[in-house]
Amino acid sequence: MDYQFKDIEQKWQQFWADNQTFKAEDKTTKPKYYVLDMFPYPSGAGLHVGHPLGYIASDIFARYKRLKGFNVLHPMGYDSFGLPAEQYAIQTGQHPAVTTEDNIATYRRQLDQIGFSFDWSREVRTSSPDYYKWTQWIFMQLFNSWYNKAADKAESITKLVEHFEKNGSAGVNAVCDEEILSFTADEWKAMSSNSQQEELLKYRLTYLRESTVNWCPALGTVLANDEVKDGFSERGGYPVEQKKMMQWSMRITAYAERLLQGLDTIDWPEPLKEMQRNWIGKSIGASVRFPIEKPAHNIELNAHYIEVFTTRVDTIFGVTFMVLAPEHELVAELTTPGQKANIEAYIAQTKKKSELDRMADAKTVSGAFTGSYVLNPLNGELVPIYIADYVLAGYGTGAVMGVPSGDQRDYLFAKHFNLNIVPILDTQNITTEADPTKEGKYINSDFINGLTYKEATAAVIAKLEEIEAGKAKVNFRMRDAIFGRQRYWGEPVPVYFKEGLPHLISESDLPLLLPEVDKYLPTESGEPPLARAEGWKHPDGEYELSTMPGWAGSSFYWYRYMDAHNDKEFASKEAIAYWRDVDLYIGGSEHATGHLLYSRFWNKFLKDIDLVIEEEPFKKLINQGMIQGRSNFVYRLIDEEGRGTNTFVSHGLIGQYKTSPLHVDVNMVENEVLNINKFKAWRDEYSNAEFILENGKYICGVEIEKMSKSKFNVVNPDDLIARYGADTLRMYEMFLGPLEQSKPWNTNGIEGVFKFLRKFWRLFHNDAWVFTVLGAEPTKAELKSLHKIIRKVEEDVERFSFNTSVSSFMIAINELTDLKCNNRRVLQDLVITLSAYAPHICEELWVMLGNEAGTLSYAAYPKFNPAYLVEDEFAYPISINGKTKMNLNISLSLEPKEIEEFVLANADVKKYLDGKQPKKVIVVKGRIVNMVV
């Protein structure tokens, strides 16, 4: 029979499901291999051809590893909490759980069609209570932990309490809030229980912190940064303001150094590691205290100094002003009566701007003088204090020292406010802009005059430490992560409040179920949707009303797959001891500073409290490239009055007419040729369209854009599978190019892959489509083709070069077709080799070859034998001055000297040399002969 991909694929997909072919074993002597895909958010739009790219690659890898004798864990699930389902619920009233369920069903159907070897018995959904029970449980562990810097790990909060009871706060070296109390053991014991809890909250790894959020009063809701455009809500266009709120936060900064160091131990793409490094943003510098000059308004101040962080402490003698963030806590105190109006106006103006606007508007200089001064701690000079919104409250200390000679931003600021600009290096040229150079010797700089950068930095820090005005300091850009959203469709936080203090619910009450609400909107008073839940109340207090952010559920899910149905633990000790970590993780780079960072953080925490074994969760990571859309256009002719007509001009001719481009559905275009009948049928208005053709065809224009419905460039895998089958789709997606490269989707070449699979099928059949395979001894040529591909696939898969394997398969099949190969031994090995890429057709042929159904997935990958590839001759390229002129067959047993003689004796070579003797002859054995004349 001809290649009936539809029947074959359905049959085997059913077989795999019925027989649980890909169920991973938890107890086996085989070595383990864990291949993980980033689980998808099940969106309403379903899958387009870009989504499965990474899944196909990981599936090929997983299947390959099974053939190589590994016990492979290759699971799939859904990151099913998220905003779109909630948005949809707000609009339609449909419960997000229902929407999510529907979407998952669509995803599952689409995934099944592609023939993935997932172990579905381990499926997880982050929105299912038996899953988020463990998300909540891990939150509780974080709440019950603090970071001990001395041990450089997280420890139980009870250990901290023990320390307080014995020694008070002395000797505690923790990552914690800034305003912690100092107390003795007796003072601690004398504290009320509530005061103790209040103090402990400053140490916990998840804690409450006042954070600013984008608050939209009209919508009564908090918005994400990308939902705000120019200070107005994207939805509705209402004004948005910055509002302070108590929010749950995660003390990820405790792990900053370990997150940075860990990057050197994992096999991830360098650009991705670089992104995380930048995000963590370690900078080494110094903190310096500038004493406040007695203020002009003569009020007794609480603060006596302003602390700044700088990476260029060597420039301290160039300081001519100081700038505070408008939100800095000392601003009010420092403002003199004369400057009060100015400062308040400036603060009001800043408040209106979102953080994004403040960053975007980098060009204009703005600020206001407080009227107060600090003293330079090293030379006692008076330094005026300004506020300006280019200084961010959230970074460093929220205050910077202004060195206009060395920093361009400070330079502009100084020019604008007419402040001094003092050069500090003899090489500095500061006539038109700042010069941040570190070369040269210091000038105007007191005791560091004449020193170099390195010497000066060390000298200044030593002096500052001596006079207790500063010290060397490491600063991180990364901030603690906010862990709360004022939304409905997320994990409830397992916390209730009593007398204003948070308490964990009892572990036996987990999961804390997401309650039902009448509407998915905030309440009239601006409380989150959970406030609408009737009767949702803890016996001892009020539940937390915010839910966890999107990244909560995805920060440990790879452990849940190890033991997905365990209701005692998130995964058993044994399961974790066996599977340990993810060997290969495939997904998009868009998660670089979100999911991938938070996951590493939680993993390190779980290791600290001895729940997991590995410091890093994902040993190797591959980013698949984005599949872009490829839009097609028709060109509508514009008449003299500038109105659109119903005539369309082919792309090659648009230079001769006045036209306007129009997106056209890519599914009616093949190889840029428009299917005119489909176009006419597309919409009524085009039913009597006319066309100006070239060579009898209408050629469409092409542009690369994001894949989206509105651009009519979405290609659905279902359509392609219906037309060519899953095996063709799988191979074609790989054939498209290197996995890690972003590329536009283009269906044009898919025929070639389809033809290839048919040709492969034909190898096993005679002209009448009767299965015909002979058991004879394979020929040398057949074995050579076979072993070439065995080696090639092995090499390619190990380095994730799937596109080149597909080419090589084509070459192998072309060769074997030419050899009229129908040898059982050769073809059977070929089936195993190809099965990772095109599993359905291979399963079918495997059974036809007389093997037991379903055993192919666990067959042994053929052993490569180099003996079959040994050549005794090689067609040496003979080149003169690096240009190849001809090829000569020469025995590979000849040594370079003999080759040279043989080549020089050749009549054709003599002709090229034209009687001259080459100056030099380079012979590389098995590669090339080059003559220099």
Next chain:
RNA sequence: GCUCAGAUGGUGGAACUGGUAGACACGCAGGACUUAAAAUCCUGUUCCCGUUAAAGGAGUGCGGGUUCGAUUCCCGCUCUGAGUACCA
């Protein structure tokens, strides 16, 4: 601005450690089979000059360098894509 990745025929791409540039496939052109189409098969296809063929020349974004030899290594630039930013 900074960081990273990339640029090869009409198209997607190959060339793994410096050694025959353009594998494989699409498209296109021509042909066979066919009443016709589909399917299949064959031939050609980097460009220029020339043309029955041959022979020549140029050629991997641009300019330079190292080398017997560079798509590959080095220096400078242009463009494209991604990430990121008043980070002190």
